[in-house]
Amino acid sequence: MVNSEWLTGMTRGSAGNVDSRRWQASILPPLLVFVVVLAVWELGVRIFQPPTFLLPAPSEISRTFFANFTELWTYGFNTFREAVAGFALGCGLGILVAIVVARSEVLSSVLLPFAVASNSVPIVAMAPLAIVWFGIDEGSKIAIVAVMCFFPTMVSMVRGLRTPSPAQVSLMRSYAANEWQIFRKLRWPAAMPFLFNAFKICATLSMIGAIVAEFFGGSVKFLGVYIKTEANILRTQNAWAAIIVACILGLSFYFAIVLLERKLMPWFTEEN
Amino acid sequence: MRDASLVARIPTQWLRWGVALLLIALALFLWEGSKTFFNLPDYKLPHLAQIGEAFVRPTPQGPVWRVLLQDTLYTGLEAFLGFVLGGISGFLLAALFVHWKPAERGLMPYVVASQAVPIIALAPMIVVGVGRLGAPPWLSKAIIATYLTFFPVTINATRGLKSVDRDALWLMHSYAATRQQIFRKLRVPASLPYLFTALKISATASVIGAIIGELPVGSKRGIGVQIVVGSQYNTFNPGFLWATIIMAALLGMLFYGVVALVERRALHWKQE
Amino acid sequence: MSHIIEFDQVWKIFGAGESETIALQNVDLTVETGEFVSIIGPSGCGKSTLLRLIADLLPPSKGDIRVNGKTPRQARLDRDYGMVFQAPTLYEWRTVLKNVELPLEVMRSAREDKRGRAVKMLDLVGLSDFQNHYPRQLSGGMQQRVSIARALVFEPTLILMDEPFGALDEFTRERLNLELLDIWAETHKTVIFVTHSISEAVFLSSRVVVMTPRPGKIARIIDIDLSYPRNFETRESDRFFELVTEVRETLKEEFTRGEIDD
């Protein structure tokens, strides 16, 4: 920012009209795009009449969405449950392992590169194995989601727990703080922003993981299987409606994490 | 200076490799150990030798490893095509965003939202739709890989292109530089670290996308097809499923590794 | 044209309404070709703003500015000035040599001799051995010397420097001051030099412009009648101390007056 503003104590920005300007700058343009895209889509489909399996009209999708409302949301929450369970399991384990690993400098510096490298492995491709191990139902999906969430959480958490500098730690020691106090008062708070970053990534990952794992097989009462079968029998409008459900659930999960973050760490305001 | 850092680095490098070997040895030991100890059936956990044997088994098209390699390369090409297309189009959109504010205002929210939403769920519809149109089978997979790459690249490239500080920009103005010069000589190089972060994420995502695209019935080639085949015949040939998954994992790591290597080359001016 | 810079009742006002800041108030200033003029004043008084107006990086709110007899915009388009920022502002992906070549690349001038001129400039600032280093491999002082070489390489008639040595230790700063005077003597440029340091201003300049705290006005212009070339002995001469005291007294007077006004 401009160099010495905060030093000279100059205040800027008039308080009035912030809302209306915000509206014009950040809400109106995307809304406009939304309306235009939807209109063009609808009109395009009406005029050119592509086969429904290729591109159903928005009106068609919304009709299906409401016609199959209960069905879609039941499937949606079935999948969502898997996602949340896998998220809890994977993130929980990630945190526990990180707490152990982060205690040792050598251990974390040696293990972290492997944990990071595991990002490059297409973990969802292991879904058939998970099915062999945990059955075709929820178990295998939860396992895949848990594995997908484990690594990012562990990596972020180790990094977070290790942010306090040795000087800060010795300062705590000089207060005669014990290990537990150092953990509670220094390392844990320092790791919170990292942890929530990982949570946000994992919230999305868990929905992706659950749906994609379902592509490999499972009961029809789940979103992934439903999308796949409906697409296969060319009832694409049903698949689109299911995707809307998936998007709403994905965004809700994400924003639930953001809300939790705001509540638990009000001092940590996001820059982006 | 350079020599000193090199010498200082060798032991940690060796340590890493040592630990890697140790971890692999430990994993193999645990593998066979737990198989005996828990008396796990072959379809759940085959002997390591069975996986090796699955690789060398002969087929009419040659040994299995060669067939798998061909399928992996096929998937790799689909993913690579999408990766390149998505990367280029994402960067171009970012360039548009930087030079034309309304485009960014209207579209960026959706690009960002795409990251919190399981867009990969569109994959079955794309495969079925594009397949119905009579397009070559690799096209739908490449399209999936394209959009999975496109969004993260757009976000990070936009951030990167905007990451130039005021003085760096003013320096260019003081030379009466053209917009094009500012873009080429300042914005693009400044954006590279951000771009590569996205490319590393996208490298794996495009492999996953291509594999997922191969799941729907009717696909004939690719490692995704082999994974499905492997899961179907798991009881008869328990090593084969593992072999296919190992190939998929290797493909993911190869993609990531190549991008990471190019990054190191391109960003050698950055501090390690 | 011997007036290289002319400010005629120039105002610069940032913002509007409640948040309005008068950065420069009614500034009149004339600089002759070949002069070394320092601008000194308390933080936030508008020194950087003044430089940015000359450089056409900001437009004035009122008044008229001439640079080389032209509008600042025309002077910028004609590449009449070179700017040295408070931070070195090197492009970290370019080697030292490539950084110095940057303006020549952008201006597409003298293509054949790009390398040669950049090398010569690096010689001038004593960095020929570091041509192929990257900025991160240099110390702060070395980086600032690269940025000076970069400002000189396309031979502008005017050099604008915004606290170029502000972040350096006293020792390095004094050495670079001497180097800068050498370069100035050798190249016959006009230099406008913003600084916080009274002794630096007096040591370098032919004139020192003292500014008042916000709103920035010119309080006084003090002629520095020490003979060039200057060296370490200059700093120990009685006249040097007298002039330093004079500048300090002027600053102090303005500062207390500003406080009473508020």
Ligand SMILES: Nc1ncnc2c1ncn2[C@@H]1O[C@H](COP(=O)(O)OP(=O)(O)OP(=O)(O)O)[C@@H](O)[C@H]1O
């Ligand atoms: N872009 C801007 N928008 C609003 N106010 C600004 C802007 N740039 C500068 N100002 C204000 O104008 C005044 C003068 O700023 P300027 O940067 O010229 O001061 P300065 O004398 O260079 O200070 P310093 O010695 O700390 O660098 C300050 O009050 C500052 O807050």
Ligand SMILES: [Mg+2]
């Ligand atoms: Mg300043």
